[in-house]
Amino acid sequence: MPAVDRRKQVLEAAAKSFALFGYKATTMDQVAKIANVGKGTIYTFFTNKEELFDEILHAAILEMKRIAEHILREDQDFFDNLYRVLDALLEFRDEHALFIKLSQEQREFGTPKANDSLTKVENVIVGYVQKVVDNFIRKGEIKPCDSQVVAFVMLKLYAALTADFNNLREPLHKDQIKEYMMLFLADGLRSSAGTKSSE
Amino acid sequence: MPAVDRRKQVLEAAAKSFALFGYKATTMDQVAKIANVGKGTIYTFFTNKEELFDEILHAAILEMKRIAEHILREDQDFFDNLYRVLDALLEFRDEHALFIKLSQEQREFGTPKANDSLTKVENVIVGYVQKVVDNFIRKGEIKPCDSQVVAFVMLKLYAALTADFNNLREPLHKDQIKEYMMLFLADGLRSSAGTKSSE
Amino acid sequence: MPAVDRRKQVLEAAAKSFALFGYKATTMDQVAKIANVGKGTIYTFFTNKEELFDEILHAAILEMKRIAEHILREDQDFFDNLYRVLDALLEFRDEHALFIKLSQEQREFGTPKANDSLTKVENVIVGYVQKVVDNFIRKGEIKPCDSQVVAFVMLKLYAALTADFNNLREPLHKDQIKEYMMLFLADGLRSSAGTKSSE
Amino acid sequence: MPAVDRRKQVLEAAAKSFALFGYKATTMDQVAKIANVGKGTIYTFFTNKEELFDEILHAAILEMKRIAEHILREDQDFFDNLYRVLDALLEFRDEHALFIKLSQEQREFGTPKANDSLTKVENVIVGYVQKVVDNFIRKGEIKPCDSQVVAFVMLKLYAALTADFNNLREPLHKDQIKEYMMLFLADGLRSSAGTKSSE
DNA sequence: AATGAATGAGCGTTCATTCAT
DNA sequence: CATGAATGAACGCTCATTCAT
Structure with missing residues (x-):
């Protein structure tokens, strides 16, 4: 060593x-x-700047995935899971913020290859979240919907609230982020079983 | 000519x-x-690259604002308005996509001045949407909430669905975008009068 | 016309x-x-910038030469002539200043050809003054010396006092210029207070 | 090394x-x-072109000043001093030629700052020479005169003979330069052959 | 003949990458 | 190995020159 x-x-x-x-x-x-x-x-x-960038991106992803997998409980409902995963992810917010911002910086990279690499990574995350969403759609806990779109929006929402927003105001507090994530995702997505008495 | x-x-x-x-x-x-x-x-x-960038940014903004103001009807409810404004904005989606993406490319610009200019423009939009949101909170049509956060999320949501998503899949159709915007915003924000029978 | x-x-x-x-x-x-x-x-x-420059240079030269030839009187002594020619040249000082400065800007020109052209013009002036100086050396009115060096110094002295000096202080008055031209060319700085009574 | x-x-x-x-x-x-x-x-x-230029200028100046100060002897007369300083300076003529020419290139520089820097440097030299001249005027060794003009002319004369003249002919020899400096500064051109005994 | 919009070679400067040490 | 001095391709920008009108 x-x-x-x-x-x-x-x-x-x-x-x-x-x-x-x-x-x-x-x-x-x-x-x-x-x-x-x-x-x-x-x-x-x-080898070069691009590969250095790639490695950082992948490391961040891997860790996020590891955290998510560790927290996910198939035997609990979607929103409980969402809540707990968010909780865990936000614990490392500062570390992710790094990745998140990079992900936001879309189409700004030097070489096409760097762009592709970023897109690919993003796709991995979205794909993972998508599978989870699919699971819970099957279980009837959330409305039938395009799980890829939902997964993508979840990612963007997380990014928007943790990172982007800081340009506008002082950073939101952990609890505020969770609250707004739930506001947009939970109440909107919550299986309609019984809500919205009329339509 | x-x-x-x-x-x-x-x-x-x-x-x-x-x-x-x-x-x-x-x-x-x-x-x-x-x-x-x-x-x-x-x-x-x-004069220089920055000014060229600025002009494009401002032109896009002005047009979006013009469209929004032309469509907004204070005498109709928030979600009707949201629906119609989205409809109109999406008509010019391709033109905005340019701006939207630029806006996503946060904190990556050449000069501090270019950054400021972008932030300023974004703030103008958020500020405008925020005022509209405030109005409808007062009218009790949507839940009390931090209107700035909501406005910001609305912008990011629009951006995510119109522009960012294209890296992942083929562009969403106009109607799909509206549908998902309403999914996250309407059902989540809709004044709770009677929803969520249990909890 | x-x-x-x-x-x-x-x-x-x-x-x-x-x-x-x-x-x-x-x-x-x-x-x-x-x-x-x-x-x-x-x-x-x-044809191009260079030729425009050349023409201006030559015109200035021609006029200076014309003036000098019109004033020169072979039948009067060197210093009288010097005095009167200076007088006449200084009348047009502002016009020459233009040329003079250009001439000072040595080795700063775009193309070698432009440099050559400037040098050539300068040589014409020096050559002309040199012939006059030679004449008066032959007549014994001024010390035997390298007439080309003397002619060259005369030109530089004129330039220094009319044009260059202005960067340091406010322009010298016509009479002051003449006075100092005569001081250096005719008499020198040496105090007459009894020094070097003979040689 | x-x-x-x-x-x-x-x-x-x-x-x-x-x-x-x-x-x-x-x-x-x-x-x-x-x-x-x-x-x-x-x-x-x-850092940039300007700084490269500045460094060269200042180095030349410093060395000239160092040489001059090392040679000057207040207890000897002006012309002896002039003679010895010239002697020393001419030893490094080739190195100075660089500076001298730059100094001749008045008002032609890229940025105002570069111009200022050049002017400032020239003013330092003129100021230094001027003080020496003042000293010797007080001692009565040279005629009462505007010491700034004299200092300026001395500089220009040195420049003319060491550098400018090379465009016209092959460089003058060290001894010739000294000879002509003395001719103009000390004695003038006037033939001593009894002319103009009075005025 | 007179124009000025259009041009692109050439400028000063940056920075990812290489390689002698 | 670890290094950082050295590199040159590529950048944003200027301006002498051209040519369609």
């Missing part, structure tokens, strides 16, 4: 810088300085 | 390129090539 | 601009605007 | 190019090519 894990230093520095300044505005010099390593060192671990 | 309107050619090429690749990744050479004009020609119409 | 002499307008505008801003910093747009003609018009009279 | 000192290479190339072609006409590509380095290398040493 090395005294210092240079690879990890680089990853953390890059994550911070990408989240703070975006892909294009993050320079390799900056990353090297934050990571306290030589610029060339970055290239011993990552 | 000139055989070809170069200014318009440039604006359209730039809008297309900004929407497709973002601000930073759009090069003036690219715009010139798409517009089928010399690079210098762009600079006869626009 | 045309209502307005466009060629003359261009020449005057260019002279003013070259003198004010120098060769490189003078743009054809600027010249056209000052001359109140279309930019293309300039190119009906002059 | 590196095999090659790139910073020095750049400085020398830039000095040569500035002196040869002037500020505006010197391109960074050119400097890079002459210095035999990549264009980007220049920017690892100097």
